[in-house]
Amino acid sequence: SGTIGVVSINKIAVYGNYAYLAINHNSTGNCTAATTGANNYSQCALQVWNISDKTAPTIVAGMSGTGALTPGAVSDEGVDVELSLDGKWVYLVTPASGGIGQECDSLVSAGTAEDCELKVFRSMEQGGLVYFVGYDFNGNLYRSDNGGGTGNVNIYKIKRSANGSLLYAGSSGGNEFVVFSSIDPYNMSVVGSYNLNSGLVVDEIEVEPSGTYVFVSNTSGNATTCATTLGGAQGCEISMLNVSNINAITNVA
DSSP: OOOOOOSEEEEEEEETTEEEEEEEOOOSSOOOSOSSSSSSGGGOSEEEEEOSSTTSOEEEEEEOTTSSSOOSSOOOOOOEEEEOTTSOEEEEEOOOOSOTTSSOOOSSOTTOOTTOSEEEEEEOGGGOEEEEEEEEESSSEEOGGGTOOSOOOOEEEEEEOTTSSEEEEEESSSSSEEEEEOSSGGGOEEEEEEOOOTTOOEEEEEEOTTSSEEEEEEOOOOOSOOOOSTTOGGGOSEEEEEOSSTTSOEEOO
């Protein structure tokens, strides 16, 4: 096993010989390319490990929540991470912080993406990462160089669709289940959503192999009736959504 001390690992995504880790760190230093000292990989929101040797994995890359390796400031934590079907793109979720347009820069300024709830990195050879684009989220996705928006909303979970063209997300917005188009990483958009119940926090999202159904779990602990009606899932720890038509998502169980 390998270790770069962190508070916890929030998610692991694997493609080939590399594992991508969304990290909850202790916020005591900066994300830098080091394995010791106050400023090191343990302070990165995203870590990349070479796992080709299962007995001796090694860390090969890291990125802070600002989209850079050496931001000069404490990084946001990595809430969740997902990969494109071909492993070329890495999607990192970080907490909502600040308003739209405040340091959510696209393409040109790695290190100034701290206000982007969703960050997209290009996966390079040998596990390298390059910051590509960032999005603010407020029920819709806003690229800061394309008009921006208002407010900020948390994304709790993301999960790739069966065919790789979509990302399913759990959010703190008015609709707790949201669908992003991810065919073009530079022009992502919201293409569907469903209201489970206001205030539910989505803990996990899983896609069944055919891609027709998505299972969404939460730990609300609400003792009310579990219903499949729109907005009626406050008493459901697990909901089964039919996503065959993302313009008309239904809760079937």
